[in-house]
Amino acid sequence: MDLLLPEFGLFFWTLIAFVIGFLLLKKFAWGPILEALNEREKNIADSITSAEKVRNEMASMKSEHEVLLNQAREERTLMLKEAKETKERIINEAKDAAKEEANKIMAETRQQIEFQKNAAIIDVKNQIGTLVIEVAEKVLRKELSNKEEQNKYINTLAQEIKLN
Amino acid sequence: MSFSFQSSLKSVLTVFLLIFGISFFAAAQDTHEGHSEATEAGHEATENKINVKEIIFGHIRDSHDWHLFSIGHFHASLPLPVILYNPSHGLSVFMSSKFEHGHAEYNGYKQINDHDIEADAALHGGKSDLAKGKIISLDGSKFYNFSITKNVLSMFISLAILWFLLTGIAKKYKRNGSNKAPSGWQNALEPVIGFIDENVAKPYLGPKAAKYMPLLLTFFFFIWVNNLLGLIPGGANLTGNITVTLVLTLIFFVVMLVNSSKYFWGHIFNPPGIPFGIKLILVPIEILSNLMIKPAALAIRLFANIFAGHTIILSLICMIFIFGAMNRGVGFGFSIVSVGFSVFMFFLELLVAAIQAFIFTNLVAVFIGQAVEEHHHEEHAVEAHH
Numbered sequence: 186m187d188l189l190l191p192e193f194g195l196f197f198w199t200l201i202a203f204v205i206g207f208l209l210l211k212k213f214a215w216g217p218i219l220e221a222l223n224e225r226e227k228n229i230a231d232s233i234t235s236a237e238k239v240r241n242e243m244a245s246m247k248s249e250h251e252v253l254l255n256q257a258r259e260e261r262t263l264m265l266k267e268a269k270e271t272k273e274r275i276i277n278e279a280k281d282a283a284k285e286e287a288n289k290i291m292a293e294t295r296q297q298i299e300f301q302k303n304a305a306i307i308d309v310k311n312q313i314g315t316l317v318i319e320v321a322e323k324v325l326r327k328e329l330s331n332k333e334e335q336n337k338y339i340n341t342l343a344q345e346i347k348l349n
Numbered sequence: 350m351s352f353s354f355q356s357s358l359k360s361v362l363t364v365f366l367l368i369f370g371i372s373f374f375a376a377a378q379d380t381h382e383g384h385s386e387a388t389e390a391g392h393e394a395t396e397n398k399i400n401v402k403e404i405i406f407g408h409i410r411d412s413h414d415w416h417l418f419s420i421g422h423f424h425a426s427l428p429l430p431v432i433l434y435n436p437s438h439g440l441s442v443f444m445s446s447k448f449e450h451g452h453a454e455y456n457g458y459k460q461i462n463d464h465d466i467e468a469d470a471a472l473h474g475g476k477s478d479l480a481k482g483k484i485i486s487l488d489g490s491k492f493y494n495f496s497i498t499k500n501v502l503s504m505f506i507s508l509a510i511l512w513f514l515l516t517g518i519a520k521k522y523k524r525n526g527s528n529k530a531p532s533g534w535q536n537a538l539e540p541v542i543g544f545i546d547e548n549v550a551k552p553y554l555g556p557k558a559a560k561y562m563p564l565l566l567t568f569f570f571f572i573w574v575n576n577l578l579g580l581i582p583g584g585a586n587l588t589g590n591i592t593v594t595l596v597l598t599l600i601f602f603v604v605m606l607v608n609s610s611k612y613f614w615g616h617i618f619n620p621p622g623i624p625f626g627i628k629l630i631l632v633p634i635e636i637l638s639n640l641m642i643k644p645a646a647l648a649i650r651l652f653a654n655i656f657a658g659h660t661i662i663l664s665l666i667c668m669i670f671i672f673g674a675m676n677r678g679v680g681f682g683f684s685i686v687s688v689g690f691s692v693f694m695f696f697l698e699l700l701v702a703a704i705q706a707f708i709f710t711n712l713v714a715v716f717i718g719q720a721v722e723e724h725h726h727e728e729h730a731v732e733a734h735h
Contacts, residue, residue: 187480188410188656191592194432194494195411198501199596206508207567207600214515215563218542221522223559228528 399670403481405663409586409656411500412482413445413460417583424450429502431484433458435492445496448484457487500593503585507574514538515570545569549711553718561717564604568597569710576655576702580695588705589655591648598648601713609720639719647712654705658698665691 329335407416415427428446435441438457447455451462461483470477486492497505518535531539550558550565575587587593615621617635620628669687673680 187478187483188406189591191595192411192494192590194496195498195500195590195592196596197495198497199504199593200599202501202504202508203567203571203596203600206511206571207564210511210515210567211563214512214519215566217519217523218515219546219559219562221527222539222542222546224527 399667399674401664401667401671404667405660407481408663409589409659410480410482411498411585411590413448413484413496413498414450415499415502415583415585426450429499430497431458432495432497433484433492434495435486435490437490438492451482454487458484458492459487460484499585500587500590503578503587504575504593507571507578507587511570511574541569542566545710549707549714553711553714554721555718557721561604561714565710565714568601568713569706572597572651572709573703573706576706577699579655579659580698580702586655586659588651589659591652594648594652597651597709598644601647601716602644605717605720608717610723612723613720643712643716647709647716651705651709654701658694658701662691662694662698665694 328338413431414429417425417427419425428444431441431443431445431447433441435457441456441458443455447453448458448460451460453459461479461481463481466477466479466481469479484494484496514534515538518538521532521535545565546558546562549569550562554561572588575593578584579586579588617639618632620631620635623631665687669680669684672683
């Protein structure tokens with residue numbers, strides 16, 4: 186069975202061709218190919234790690250953001266509350282001030298009225314006095330025109346004085 | 350982009366076909382002129398009865414010319430260079446067409462033909478060990494045959510294909526860098542390279558995987574491409590030849606021995622923790638299994654698988670003619686069955702082509718992995734701690 190026996194020529198050529206082929210392929214084909222594939226593998230691994238890192242960062246940033254947002258929300262509520270309080274205080278103060286002013290004005294007005302009334306009363310009293318004196322003068326002038334009457338009156342007056 | 354690579358492949362194919370065509374016509378002329386009336390008549394007599402063994406082995410065996418097809422007495426074959434070195438007569442280089450398919454002698458050499466086999470068979474009681482087509486010297490002197498046979502040429506072609514395919518890809522990687530998506534052949538071969546890396550090299554070689562990757566890839570692609578080339582009708586049966594698988598195994602064996610660790614030899618010649626009596630039995634077994642049986646099995650497995658695949662397909666085809674010789678109708682009828690089986694076997698062989706390449710590469714990785722491994726137990730202890 187020559188099929189099971191190695192042939193010298195084929196052995197020789199296969200050995201030479203395979204070894205040379207292997208060395209050439211190793212240098213010019215497998216080297217660059219494997220290098221590129223390894224590089225890509227490394228790049229992918231790096232990309233995954235960096236993506237993970239970014240994701241974690243994003244998550245932490247998000248939580249930070251949330252905290253800030255909550256703080257802002259609280260601050261806003263606080264500010265609104267304060268503003269409301271301030272508003273009410275200002276309104277109340279204004280109201281109080283207005284009331285006071287009104288009361289003051291009212292008091293002044295009342296005083297003024299009182300004053301005017303008094304002045305008017307005094308004036309009326311003065312006029313009445315003058316009128317009474319005038320009337321009395323006229324009456325006296327008429328009464329004292331006769332002697333008898335004069336004496337009678339003097340007597341009355343004198344009696345009055347004694348009684349006093 | 351990929352055009353330059355494709356065009357270079359095309360030009361190689363064109364050149365190949367041109368040479369092929371020219372030699373083909375030269376061969377055709379040779380066959381016409383060379384045959385004498387007498388030999389043709391003799392040839393016809395032997396050709397009419399079908400010699401299955403001759404047909405099958407003729408296809409499987411290496412030969413000095415690349416036979417393409419025969420129509421009647423017209424044999425289309427490509428003559429190949431014969432290179433012979435005889436220590437006493439010196440070097441002789443000529444084309445195999447000078448032998449006129451075994452009918453002529455040239456320069457003191459001749460090819461074994463049917464008549465020689467018949468004569469030898471008569472001498473040895475009906476059986477002859479002579480191989481048809483083998484070159485012998487007329488004076489019986491010893492010589493070395495360095496001829497570029499069908500197998501050698503097929504191997505050169507396979508290496509050329511690998512060279513253009515792989516350097517083309519390598520150039521693309523260099524040009525595009527590692528971050529650009531692969532395209533064309535790059536896309537087709539990257540998963541294969543990745544597969545060898547992930548499933549063959551790394552599991553068995555671990556941290557040393559990168560060192561042996563080029564060798565493993567060369568083994569895999571060389572075997573795969575040659576398996577596929579062998580499946581092309583008219584192709585050479587390279588990986589189904591024991592010489593080729595022996596060379597591949599020899600290369601693996603040398604690499605294994607050069608890189609083997611002290612630990613590996615220690616386990617062979619002085620297995621730890623085993624009583625002396627058992628060692629006496631175990632050491633020869635270890636030597637046999639590690640240094641002979643494993644490499645031999647590697648060579649024989651590939652050879653036998655591819656050889657068997659070719660033989661089965663050829664046998665199925667031959668059955669058409671065996672039945673045809675009995676009765677023309679039966680021959681035609683059986684051809685349907687035969688072609689059906691052949692197509693099935695062909696697809697199976699396509700699968701086997703890849704599987705055998707993978708198995709060879711895988712076993713090379715396993716054996717090298719065993720040989721280069723160091724401090725096996727300590728590593729395990731460390732792993733356990735982790």
